[in-house]
Amino acid sequence: MAPEKTRAVVQTGPRKMEMRDFPLPDIDEDSGLLRIEACGICGSDAEQYAGILPVPMPVIPGHEPLGIIERIGDRAAKRWGVDVGDRVAVETLIPCGHCGDCIGGHYNVCRARGPLFGHAYVPITTAPSIWGAYADYMYLDPHSIVHPISKKLSPELAVMFNPLGAGFRWGVEIPETGPGDTVLIMGPGQRGLTSVIAARAAGADKIIVTGLTSDAKKFELAKPFGANHTIDVQEEDIIKRVHELTDGRGADVIIEVSANAPEPVADALFCAATRGRIVIAGVKGRKAVPNFISDLIVGKELKIMGALGVTSKGYRSAIRLIEAGTVPLMDMHTHNFPLEQAELAIQTLSGEAEGESSVHSCLIPDMVL
Numbered sequence: 001m002a003p004e005k006t007r008a009v010v011q012t013g014p015r016k017m018e019m020r021d022f023p024l025p026d027i028d029e030d031s032g033l034l035r036i037e038a039c040g041i042c043g044s045d046a047e048q049y050a051g052i053l054p055v056p057m058p059v060i061p062g063h064e065p066l067g068i069i070e071r072i073g074d075r076a077a078k079r080w081g082v083d084v085g086d087r088v089a090v091e092t093l094i095p096c097g098h099c100g101d102c103i104g105g106h107y108n109v110c111r112a113r114g115p116l117f118g119h120a121y122v123p124i125t126t127a128p129s130i131w132g133a134y135a136d137y138m139y140l141d142p143h144s145i146v147h148p149i150s151k152k153l154s155p156e157l158a159v160m161f162n163p164l165g166a167g168f169r170w171g172v173e174i175p176e177t178g179p180g181d182t183v184l185i186m187g188p189g190q191r192g193l194t195s196v197i198a199a200r201a202a203g204a205d206k207i208i209v210t211g212l213t214s215d216a217k218k219f220e221l222a223k224p225f226g227a228n229h230t231i232d233v234q235e236e237d238i239i240k241r242v243h244e245l246t247d248g249r250g251a252d253v254i255i256e257v258s259a260n261a262p263e264p265v266a267d268a269l270f271c272a273a274t275r276g277r278i279v280i281a282g283v284k285g286r287k288a289v290p291n292f293i294s295d296l297i298v299g300k301e302l303k304i305m306g307a308l309g310v311t312s313k314g315y316r317s318a319i320r321l322i323e324a325g326t327v328p329l330m331d332m333h334t335h336n337f338p339l340e341q342a343e344l345a346i347q348t349l350s351g352e353a354e355g356e357s358s359v360h361s362c363l364i365p366d367m368v369l
């Protein structure tokens with residue numbers, strides 16, 4: 001029988017979540033309805049949960065959706081090239097499709113429908129309410145972007161399209177990483193590790209990953225994913241060590257994906273080779289960077305670039321790599337949680353849950369407790 005309503009986790013305020021039921025909306029010619037199989041838990045979910053991310057509430061979180069098309073309009077089916085029963089990965093952002101940024105190919109910075117318009121960022125007061133993937137079902141807007149992905153993969157593996165897409169866009173596309181490049185990845189979390197995988201796939205020469213003493217387990221993952229060296233910045237002098245490992249040259253490409261700590265941004269300038277490219281993707285809670293010496297940017301002709309979100313090219317590279325099965329991605333997967341444990345899932349990722357440490361985790365809505 002066709003379902004009539006969906007469960008969804010609603011965030012009503014900072015650190016406040018509750019389960020509610022919503023009626024399933026009617027689908028017109030251009031929209032669709034997704035049955036969620038899995039939703040990735042992301043570092044920014046923790047920021048949204050804490051109220052640091054400027055998201056209007058009440059809202060259904062969950063911006064890394066993987067699912068099966070339950071209903072779809074004829075025109076949407078044609079435009080998206082998918083039909084009922086197909087598995088799709090859904091992009092977070094829902095662009096307007098018409099503004100200067102969208103037309104110019106930079107739809108990830110589209111602001112035409114609001115400052116941050118996408119799955120998990122539209123409040124339930126905007127019809128049809130079910131915009132986020134912490135739910136059994138999610139609405140697909142006419143401008144949602146979907147990518148078909150193999151049904152042979154487990155949901156927890158397929159849902160890695162999102163962090164791996166970030167690895168490709170931040171670690172390869174933006175800095176144009178290629179053969180011969182030495183790549184320094186600052187921060188060994190989900191995004192750092194997927195940047196290792198992407199840089200390795202792009203043919204990088206040497207890959208170095210930095211982290212803290214408590215990141216020992218993540219360092220162990222970095223090696224089979226393609227890292228040549230790891231640096232514990234609490235035990236070693238990062239600038240000295242990077243120069244030792246690069247015959248005094250420094251790194252050609254630096255991906256800064258550490259969370260909340262601004263210091264690595266200053267270190268990056270010292271660690272970069274001349275004409276190095278530095279991508280900054282880790283947010284720092286609006287903290288200023290101490291010891292930021294801009295003369296290094298001038299003297300070495302450094303290029304510093306920000307990275308916000310992922311676009312289709314990165315997602316497609318990620319999906320191809322996941323489907324190829326050439327990298328042991330599941331080694332990174334640590335937890336599945338049912339919908340009822342969404343808060344625990346976030347707390348586990350952010351390190352608040354006693355004795356648990358998470359690298360990649362996801363919600364599986366129909367998982368039995």
Ligand SMILES: [Zn+2]
Pocket residue numbers: 041042043044063064162
């Ligand atoms: Zn995310």
Ligand SMILES: [Zn+2]
Pocket residue numbers: 095096097098099100101102103107110111112
């Ligand atoms: Zn736009």
